[in-house]
Amino acid sequence: MPVQWYPGHMAKARRMMEERVRQVDVVIELVDARLPLSSRNPVLQELSAKKPRLVVMTREDLADPLITRSWLDAFASDNMMAVSVNTTNGNGFSQVRDGLRKLAAAKIQRALEKGLQRAVVRAMVVGIPNVGKSSFINQFAKRSVAKTGNKPGVTRTEQWVRMGDIELLDTPGVLWPKIDTAEQGLRLAISGAVKDQIYDMEEGLAFFLCFAGQHYPDLLQKRYGLSHVPAVRWTDLPTVWPQIADVVEEIGRKRGLLGRGGVVDEERVAKMVIKEVQDGVLGPMTFEWPASHLSETSSDPGNNLS
Ligand SMILES: Nc1nc2c(ncn2[C@@H]2O[C@H](COP(=O)(O)OP(=O)(O)OP(=O)(O)O)[C@@H](O)[C@H]2O)c(=O)[nH]1
DSSP, X not given: OOOOOOOSOHHHHHHHHHHHHHTOSEEEXXXXXXXXTTTOOTHHHHHTTTSOEEEEEEOTTTSOHHHHHHHHHHHHHTTOEEEEOBTTTXXXXXXXXXXXXXXXXXHHHHHHHTTOSOOOEEEEEEESTTSXXXXXXXXXXTSOOSOOOSSSOOXXXXXXXXXXXXXXXXXXXXXXXXXXXXXXXXXXXXXXXXXXXXXXXXXXXXXXXXXXXXXXXXXXXXXXXXSOOOOOOGGGHHHHHHHHHHHHHHHHHHHTOBOGGGOBOHHHHHHXXXXXXXXXXXXXXXXXEEGGGGGGSSOOOEXXXX
């Protein structure tokens, strides 16, 4: 069953965002480096049509570095300026500042022509829940101005945060993920963008085990000490389910996640594995690849940007 997730107040949120976009020179679009496409929402293009956009891929530390490079190239070939960051240690933030200045070059030039010493570049952060908006703003400001948390929906308060010549609105714009396919929904779910309560975690686990078995078998094998990692497609699940069930069983036994009568509790296995995936415990992984990456590899979770 595909993930269904429609938070309320969308129309109001959209109006507020339109108002705020008018106040800034550049919109910073945060996407998750592990799923840079599914964590975007095309509505932003409408909302920020006239403003330059900087795509910032968060969680670069959790993503597969080779595929992050491919995504950066894919954005560049689509004429979008993009950088990758780690909001927890500030890696990539100097490129963010450089990018903002480049995108606001016309304003800076006008200020210089007027004889001003420097222009202030105003920006705002937008992105789907849990993508790292508050962490980004805090890291940018190097102090705790926005609340962070690992549950969707914690960002509040409103003011400008000034760092040198760049001013950031400390209330990020929240976009909802656009879910066109079941795969997209499940990628969002296992990345933590969708609350645990509103999708079937056991389906999320089956999806992840198929994905990792095909693309990151060594990481999966190593983390859970598995005797066998099947390389099966999620779309074939009805027929390959017994192979995935064996993996769930083995993980459950090894971790002692048993229910009544010593039977493996699949829900507890799902919770444990998905939490570890979200925390990056298995190692760097990316859940979707740009189409351009496919020519260099043999596999299939490929996507076109446009
Ligand atoms: N490893 C890693 N974790 C990150 C990164 N960015 C954010 N996180 C973590 O992801 C979780 C969510 O981050 P937040 O900054 O609260 O996300 P948000 O977009 O403000 O979330 P909402 O307020 O729910 O919309 C937190 O536990 C962060 O520590 C990153 O670059 N790397």
